[in-house]
Amino acid sequence: MTAKQYDSNNVFAKILRGEMPAHKIYEDEDTFAFMDIMPRGPGHCLVIPKRPARNILDIEPDSLATVARTTQKIAKAVVKAFNADGVTVQQFNESAGGQIVFHLHMHIIPRFEGVALNPPGGPMEDSTVLAANAEKIAKAIA
Structure with a gap:
């Protein structure tokens, strides 16, 4: 497989630049967490690096480590906020691996x-529900 170029016009890059809206949960210098607009279940959210990275095959190791730390922080908050029995963490790479948006998430x-779980690519969730869930998770971050 040849290396593929990062597309700076992908939807997550646009969210990071403020060109598209997102229901923010958490942000630090290196990462951004927000609600998935087509959730597979209540509280489904995403963590992305702020630095450009197509997927796990090209992300810098230090950037991947920051994504992992934020993912753990958000996973704990999601379990607490929704009184969940567990949590699923998924990450897909390239089309053959199920990746649709080519910014690591x-x-x-x-x-x-x-x-x-709801099927992938399901209906878009109501914005007020997403906003309420984002606030609920943000409050649960320790």
Whole structure:
């Protein structure tokens, strides 16, 4: 596989530049966490690096480490905020691996015993629900 170029016009790059809206949960110098607009379950959110990275195949190791730290922080907050039984963390790479947006991102989805995930690419969630869930998770960050 040949290395592919990062597209600075991907939707997450636009969110980072403020060109598209997002329901922010958390932000630090290196990472940004926000709600997934087509959630596979209540509280489904994303963590992305601020530095350009197409996926795990090209991200700088230090940047990946910051994404991992933020992912853990948000995963703990999601479990607390939703009183979840567990959490699913997913990350996809290249089209063959299921990646759709080519800016590295971690999916964090609270999970509940006996409750299946919604199918991927499902309907967009109401903005007021996303805003309320973002606030709920942000308040749960320790």
